[in-house]
Amino acid sequence: MRTVLTENREFGGKNAPLKLREVKGAKSITVRITHEGVVVTKPRWVGRKQVETFLKENNGWLEIQVAKWEEQVAETLSDQVLYLGQVYSIRRATSGPVRLAGSEFWAVGSTPQERLKNVMDWMLRRSRQTIRQTVARWAPELKVATKRVSIRDQVSRWGSCSVDGSLSFNWRLVMAPPEVLEYIVIHELAHVREHNHSKRFWSLVARFCPDYELFEKWLDDHNDRIMLTGRGK
Numbered sequence: 001m002r003t004v005l006t007e008n009r010e011f012g013g014k015n016a017p018l019k020l021r022e023v024k025g026a027k028s029i030t031v032r033i034t035h036e037g038v039v040v041t042k043p044r045w046v047g048r049k050q051v052e053t054f055l056k057e058n059n060g061w062l063e064i065q066v067a068k069w070e071e072q073v074a075e076t077l078s079d080q081v082l083y084l085g086q087v088y089s090i091r092r093a094t095s096g097p098v099r100l101a102g103s104e105f106w107a108v109g110s111t112p113q114e115r116l117k118n119v120m121d122w123m124l125r126r127s128r129q130t131i132r133q134t135v136a137r138w139a140p141e142l143k144v145a146t147k148r149v150s151i152r153d154q155v156s157r158w159g160s161c162s163v164d165g166s167l168s169f170n171w172r173l174v175m176a177p178p179e180v181l182e183y184i185v186i187h188e189l190a191h192v193r194e195h196n197h198s199k200r201f202w203s204l205v206a207r208f209c210p211d212y213e214l215f216e217k218w219l220d221d222h223n224d225r226i227m228l229t230g231r232g233k
């Protein structure tokens with residue numbers, strides 16, 4: 001799969017990112033709305049002109065979907081945030097660093113966006129610590145020597161393992177329940193031993209995380225909400 005175009009497009013007066021991807025073996029043009037926006041995939045032999053015709057033909061549907069998409073972005077921009085799998089309200093503090101009290105975050109900032117940004121910075125620091133600790137705890141269990149562990153903001157993945165065994169994690173995992181974060185750590189550590197999604201890989205994961213299917217489902221269900229947090233205008 002190769003992204004051949006990324007741009008902002010207007011659909012019925014609303015802007016959304018449009019991504020065009022070339023997929024090996026694809027038979028026709030398809031369109032989906034994801035947390036990334038409008039994602040169009042096409043076979044290699046289909047030209048740009050045909051894609052534009054396809055978009056025109058589906059314009060009515062796209063306008064409705066993009067309007068819904070924008071609403072969802074706005075919702076995640078509001079005064080609530082997921083942390084460790086729970087919803088927290090963000091309240092306006094007059095001073096001081098971000099505080100967590102009961103089911104509320106208190107943060108300074110004159111707009112909901114500013115306050116959310118401050119809470120996200122706070123969560124990012126927590127996340128680094130939590131992910132590194134979790135890796136350190138599970139690596140010996142899986143008999144894996146870890147090299148580099150990096151924690152970043154990724155739009156489309158929770159974690160990855162490179163051929164040389166460097167691991168990278170999406171800091172947004174701290175928005176998921178701790179057991180889900182733990183599962184992703186186990187998943188990536190297992191990749192150091194098995195660089196694929198073979199039966200052997202999954203049975204290795206299951207040995208340390210028998211409920212991994214539930215956690216995969218949780219991530220699927222909450223993917224958009226988590227990935228969209230703080231990304232609106």
Ligand SMILES: [Zn+2]
Nearest residue numbers: 187191196197
């Ligand atoms: Zn994997």
